[in-house]
Amino acid sequence: MRTLVLLPLSALLNFNSITIFGNVPLNDALAHIDLPSLSSAQVAEQRNAFEKPWLVYYNIRTAANVICLVLVMLGCMYKKMPG
Secondary structure, three states, X not given: OHHHHHHHHHHHHHHHHHHHHHHHHHHHHHHOOOHXXXXXXXXXHHHHHHHHHHHHHHHHHHHHHHHHHHHHHHXXXXXXXXX
């Protein structure tokens, strides 16, 4: 039973940490860009500066979610050995 509580709790803390410390600052920086005043080249440059790190954090969060799901499923199927 502890596994079913601790795994989702640790996953929640992990995913929120990635979002709070990775994606949110990037989103905030993006919100402060004045797109209408930029040229096409500057927009492309800003997009590259934003998109690559954002996708890295997104992929980490996605992989962590999949790992957590597998661990929870294994925890549900685990039977304690007598002894």
